[in-house]
Amino acid sequence: xxxxxxxxxxRNAVAWLALFVALTGTSMAASNYVVTNVKQIKPSVLRKxxxxxxxxxxxxxxxxxxxQGKEGKEGASITGGRGATGATGKTGxxGxxGxxGxxxxxxxxxxxxxxxxxGATGATGATGKEGPTGKEGAAGTGGAKAWAHISATGVVTDSHGLGTxxxxxxxxxxxxxxxxxxxxxxxxxxxxxxNVMVTLDGEEASFAMPALAHIGHTEESACPNEASKxxxxxxxxxxxxxxxxxxxxxxxxxxxNEGFFILIN
Numbered sequence: 001x002x003x004x005x006x007x008x009x010x011r012n013a014v015a016w017l018a019l020f021v022a023l024t025g026t027s028m029a030a031s032n033y034v035v036t037n038v039k040q041i042k043p044s045v046l047r048k049x050x051x052x053x054x055x056x057x058x059x060x061x062x063x064x065x066x067x068q069g070k071e072g073k074e075g076a077s078i079t080g081g082r083g084a085t086g087a088t089g090k091t092g093x094x095g096x097x098g099x100x101g102x103x104x105x106x107x108x109x110x111x112x113x114x115x116x117x118x119g120a121t122g123a124t125g126a127t128g129k130e131g132p133t134g135k136e137g138a139a140g141t142g143g144a145k146a147w148a149h150i151s152a153t154g155v156v157t158d159s160h161g162l163g164t165x166x167x168x169x170x171x172x173x174x175x176x177x178x179x180x181x182x183x184x185x186x187x188x189x190x191x192x193x194x195n196v197m198v199t200l201d202g203e204e205a206s207f208a209m210p211a212l213a214h215i216g217h218t219e220e221s222a223c224p225n226e227a228s229k230x231x232x233x234x235x236x237x238x239x240x241x242x243x244x245x246x247x248x249x250x251x252x253x254x255x256x257n258e259g260f261f262i263l264i265n
Contacts, residue, residue: 145191146264149201150233152257154184161264163190169257171222182255184233185223189264196231197263209236209253211260235260 035041146161154169156162165188170179198211212234217225221232237256 144263144265145193146189147262149261150184150259152259161190163188165189168223173222180222180255182235182237182257183221183223184235185221186231186233186262187224187226187229189229189231192228193231193264195265198233199261200235201259201261209238211235211258213262231262231264233260233262 144161146159146163148159148162149157150167151157152169154167156167165186168185168187169183170181171183171185172178173180193215196213196215198213200211214221214232214234216228216230216232217223218232221234223230223232235256235258236253237258239252239254241250241252
């Protein structure tokens, strides 16, 4: 203990001396001067009064908790501004090419469905209005109303304008009950004939007499007795009949079937 005191005095001798002089001076002049402020001490003396820093004392006990302070006012929240846009990153490296996938085939095609039934027939639309009658055409300048080629057997091989008319060859004579050769009855014409012209056809025409054509019925023919819309055609063939003497003969004409052309208007 004493050693520690001596050691401390040696280290702070100057300080202890200054303190002693100060205290002694104060007590000696106490009756005449009282130090009330540090400024009354000479600065050089004050500088010497500062000793070295002592050792740190032990930590004192924790004091009692003080009263809770008043709650402070709520501060205004401050929203920070939007930060600057960051720099664009580098483009990533191109990925490796993927492997080619395997081809898969679908299942077999399903069977074809049965054809659907036909839908019901829709209702017939209303008949449109009849259009206006056209203007009457100009009168014709003539020409044949009908024409035809009739074979020797009475078959019509080419015709125009005859309509449903019929041709009867070799009609039966009511008196003799026999057919009349070279006679043709054209009945059921679609119009009333006014004129008729007949021309024989083929090589036979050079050996035959001109044909006869009649509008309507004739008393000598076996054609039907129709008052109108019929034509009677007669064809003939020439024949040479020899006489009783040499060089004598007679040219005659006999009814015979011949093909002909006919024009009717």
